[in-house]
Amino acid sequence: MGQILNANVIHTPQRTEAVPSSRFDITAFDKKEYTVFPGFCDVHVHFREPGFSCKEDIATGSLAAAKGGYTAVCTMPNLNPVPDSAEHLKIQTDAIAEKAVIAVYPYGAITVGEEGKVLADLQAMAPAAIAFSDDGRGVQDDGMMKAAMQECKRLGKILAAHTEVENGFCKCPKRGHSNCKKSSGNARSCYSQSFYEKGYGRTTISTKEMLRMSSKM
Numbered sequence: 001m002g003q004i005l006n007a008n009v010i011h012t013p014q015r016t017e018a019v020p021s022s023r024f025d026i027t028a029f030d031k032k033e034y035t036v037f038p039g040f041c042d043v044h045v046h047f048r049e050p051g052f053s054c055k056e057d058i059a060t061g062s063l064a065a066a067k068g069g070y071t072a073v074c075t076m077p078n079l080n081p082v083p084d085s086a087e088h089l090k091i092q093t094d095a096i097a098e099k100a101v102i103a104v105y106p107y108g109a110i111t112v113g114e115e116g117k118v119l120a121d122l123q124a125m126a127p128a129a130i131a132f133s134d135d136g137r138g139v140q141d142d143g144m145m146k147a148a149m150q151e152c153k154r155l156g157k158i159l160a161a162h163t164e165v166e167n168g169f170c171k172c173p174k175r176g177h178s179n180c181k182k183s184s185g186n187a188r189s190c191y192s193q194s195f196y197e198k199g200y201g202r203t204t205i206s207t208k209e210m211l212r213m214s215s216k217m
Helices: 058-067 086-099 142-155 178-196 208-215
Strands: 009-011 016-018 040-045 070-075 103-108 158-161 200-202
Touching: 040 058, 058 070, 058 086, 086 103, 142 158
Parallel strands: 040 070, 070 103, 158 200
Antiparallel strands: 009 016
């Protein structure tokens, strides 16, 4: 088994050297024996603090990420309180500042409480939020999704949607099946994206129908 060594590297056509570190006794290495990567970034993680630290917290999650070579992660808003306002988001960012050992960039919620009923204060959260998502819950109301897309576009922020419509328009015999719900949500997202083009993402693509539609965008 190999090992991951965390080090800053100087790379030129003539040489590849690790910057001397008190942690590792490495000053130069054979490029044939090692593969040098930049720090990885995971844009969809669940560090369940605040609210669900029994499952994961910022300290343990960021330590695990660092162990795997990740130097940056983006945390989903499935928390308590939900980061749906600047005040609620600050609880999370304060914990990040205190406990994280890597860069942790939080998502803000699209709607208040991730309930899909009232648009969250995206503008107030924009300086601290990397993007916006109601991950795990699809925004069901078309007007609400449109308003969220328009606001994210105005703010220059990514909207990462959980593309699942509970009352999907699929008329196949499997109506109500999870694949149909998700494919219906993805179809709506593709249609909406054609109007609001920039800064839109999907948190999951889990069916062949979703992949086929998304690949055409």
